[in-house]
Amino acid sequence: MRLTQEQTGQFEEQGYLVVRDALTDADLDPVIEEYEAHIDRRAAELKSEGKITDVHAGAPFDRRLALICRECNEIYPELDIMYLRGRASFAFLRNDNLLDMVEAFVGPEITCSPIQHIRPKLPGGLAPRSSDPHVVPWHQDAGVTWEEADPTFILTVWLPLSSAIAENGCLQIMPRTHGSGLRQHVTRGGEGTVITDEEMPDAEVLTLPMEKRDVLFLHKEIPHRSTSNRSDTVRWSMDLRYQQTGTPTGRPFHPDFVARSPTRPESVLKDWADWDRLWAAAQAQAAIDKPRGHRWPSVPKR
Numbered sequence: 001m002r003l004t005q006e007q008t009g010q011f012e013e014q015g016y017l018v019v020r021d022a023l024t025d026a027d028l029d030p031v032i033e034e035y036e037a038h039i040d041r042r043a044a045e046l047k048s049e050g051k052i053t054d055v056h057a058g059a060p061f062d063r064r065l066a067l068i069c070r071e072c073n074e075i076y077p078e079l080d081i082m083y084l085r086g087r088a089s090f091a092f093l094r095n096d097n098l099l100d101m102v103e104a105f106v107g108p109e110i111t112c113s114p115i116q117h118i119r120p121k122l123p124g125g126l127a128p129r130s131s132d133p134h135v136v137p138w139h140q141d142a143g144v145t146w147e148e149a150d151p152t153f154i155l156t157v158w159l160p161l162s163s164a165i166a167e168n169g170c171l172q173i174m175p176r177t178h179g180s181g182l183r184q185h186v187t188r189g190g191e192g193t194v195i196t197d198e199e200m201p202d203a204e205v206l207t208l209p210m211e212k213r214d215v216l217f218l219h220k221e222i223p224h225r226s227t228s229n230r231s232d233t234v235r236w237s238m239d240l241r242y243q244q245t246g247t248p249t250g251r252p253f254h255p256d257f258v259a260r261s262p263t264r265p266e267s268v269l270k271d272w273a274d275w276d277r278l279w280a281a282a283q284a285q286a287a288i289d290k291p292r293g294h295r296w297p298s299v300p301k302r
């Protein structure tokens with residue numbers, strides 16, 4: 001699907017654009033199947049280790065992980081895209097239907113930022129640590145990079161793999177608050193990286209329920225958050241970022257790659273094994289260097 005000028009105009013004006021049914025099941029199902037296969041395999045392991053009593057075979061994608069995690073939640077931290085690093089997940093990062101839409105914002109030379117996640121937000125209380133990394137307080141994505149990326153247009157692409165509704169912690173955004181630049185954030189204990197009270201815009205909050213196949217495009221200055229999951233379903237989603245090739249990602253210690261290039265097609269990263277190796281090497285190095293993801297001071301819990 002190519003976006004219309006009306007759609008890109010809405011993004012410019014509102015700071016976001018939701019495109020309903022922008023993708024097809026054929027685009028998304030390989031990723032879902034990859035996660036289902038991993039969870040199936042790990043559930044069998046947990047059962048054989050005596051950590052769970054039931055593998056919940058046959059439970060739907062948006063429930064099975066929660067049912068397993070009620071008994072043992074050790075799978076949870078290994079599921080994000082840069083840890084699981086599946087072939088279908090990597091292929092999706094270059095999905096043509098997705099990149100055709102991204103191109104309307106970024107241009108034809110497209111780099112995939114390493115700031116990307118696959119998030120299975122569990123029903124409240126089931127995540128391993130006291131705070132679930134997929135419950136995120138008000139922030140701008142402009143705030144999650146190093147300063148080097150401040151001048152760069154980085155497009156956030158957020159899409160659900162299962163229903164994302166208010167009850168299971170879908171996104172909330174503040175439309176039309178872009179254009180005044182980066183706001184001051186702090187990293188607050190128990191909460192995460194959040195805009196300071198002084199810099200929070202006094203603006204209307206829009207709750208954005210979304211279904212599988214819908215896609216949200218978000219300007220990096222739009223404050224957004226997601227609350228805890230008060231349902232018994234898992235809110236599965238992906239958030240990806242794209243930008244013009246040659247611009248800094250703001251995460252130089254993690255691997256970006258060229259996802260589309262009409263002028264230098266040979267520069268596109270197509271080999272899953274290369275991507276896998278790049279992430280493995282970056283994570284090994286980061287374990288030594290412990291680089292900070294962003295610039296904000298840490299402050300104690302309220």
Ligand SMILES: O=C(O)CCC(=O)C(=O)O
Binds near residue numbers: 169170
């Ligand atoms: O998925 C969420 O709950 C938060 C995602 C987010 O902050 C983002 O995609 O930038």
Ligand SMILES: [Fe+2]
Binds near residue numbers: 139140224
């Ligand atoms: Fe964000």
